Amino acid sequence: MVTSAPSAGLHAPPAPPLRHYGFLLVPGFTLIGFASAIEPLRMANRAGDAPLFRWNTISQDGAPVMASNGVPVQPDWSLDQTPVLDAVFICGSNPIPTRIDPHCLNWLRRQARLGVALGGICTGSYWLARAGLLNGYRCTLHWEDTERLLTDFPDIIVSRRIFEIDRDRYTCSGGIAPVDLMIALIGQQAGCHGIAPKVSELMVCERVRSTHDPQRIPLRQRIGTSQPKLTEVVTLMENNLEEPLTKEELAQCIQVSVRQLERLFQEHLKCTPTAYYLELRLRRARQLLLGTAQPIIDVAAACGFVSVTHFTHRYREFFGVPPGRERRATSSAP
The missing domain is CATH 1.10.10.60 (Homeodomain-like)
Known part of the structure; x- marks a missing residue:
């Protein structure tokens, strides 16, 4: 019995490459911002035919980190255990501390030298600015802390929008703004363009805000x-x-x-x-x-x-x- 060769048009498209993100949890990080960032990634994996994203949590020494609402989170790695990732997001604290450990700043600089994309959630942009990693980039952070960032770093370009994507710097304000940022990033990944609307639907987001949306309600x-x-x-x-x-x-x-x-x-x-x-x-x-x-x-x-x-x-x-x-x-x- 002779069978014909399968049509080339029936081959499934290649799966998009797996993206691996890290989330640096600093003491007093905002839990809602962290959760709003990782849930769209989970939904993207659910909506896709193959795993699209993987994520791990990081703390400075690998010890549990207390969120601003008192919930402790056990991270996966310490700074020294972290492999090379596709992107690292700093989940900032509220309020911003008066001093940031130099070891953390040096680690962020090392990630930048390795070509890792860097992001800031809520006040996370302040950590990037303190490390000198926002020079020449457009960024944003929670509106309550804009004056602090502008006062300490007057040469940085700071917007009042809910999120900013400027080349390999991804920053957003607090609350649920990371949802919008992550859906935008998902839509930008190769092979994931059709996944972003599905993520929005699964998360019951009737309108995904864009980078042009302001933080404060008019x-x-x-x-x-x-x-x-x-x-x-x-x-x-x-x-x-x-x-x-x-x-x-x-x-x-x-x-x-x-x-x-x-x-x-x-x-x-x-x-x-x-x-x-x-x-x-x-x-x-x-x-x-x-x-x-x-x-x-x-x-x-x-x-x-x-x-x-x-x-x-x-x-x-x-x-x-x-x-x-x-x-x-x-x-x-x-």
Whole structure:
């Protein structure tokens, strides 16, 4: 009996190469960011006809690492045991520590020399910046820590987007933003283009955000209104914290009367424009106070307060504690 040769068109396409990722867990890493990064990889393996991704966890000495929510994780390797990987992601902590161990930074530099792609999750970009591995790259991190990164590394290009992919640097903000980053990376891998939509479907992500999406929810979405004048004036406030504008100047900029301006805020934000503006300035001051080493006098000036005395009074009135005491309490916390 003679059988014909099988048609070339029936051959299954070659399986995509297995990608091996490592996740460096630093003390106080955010568990939601770590989980949001590895779950899309698991779903990709499930959606594919062959294993596409493998991942392992790393700590500095191989000992268990406590997440910021108190959950301990036993890593697979220490830094010295780690083989050459396709990519390493630093799962950053909240807050960022005042000191990062030089051994960790040297290990990251060694990974870069080996050609390993490097990523930062949540505040992980700070570790890369401290190691000098973000020079010339565009990056992002959690919006609360942007000022700290810009203050310590003013020459680094930092965006406010949920994630950035710049050549072999993959960075994202915290929360569930790693889901979007990983789905984007999955879609970029050879042979995985059709896998990314399946991952999104399995994870019940009705919309995968792109690198163009901002981290913070727009005011229009937060308050459920499409008042363009209100959105415009709040944007003006946010862009003029160091030298606050008066009510009259704000009203003039958006071409309404002061009375109309006050009515907009009362109706939609349940406060006066002055109170809203002050809260914006105080919350920015708190980010700088707890996230940077700037002197309190500089923090006050950067947020539009004419004196430290006035700033301290307003800060204590709003947050219930003087700025100096809160900074000391935060820096002394384990």
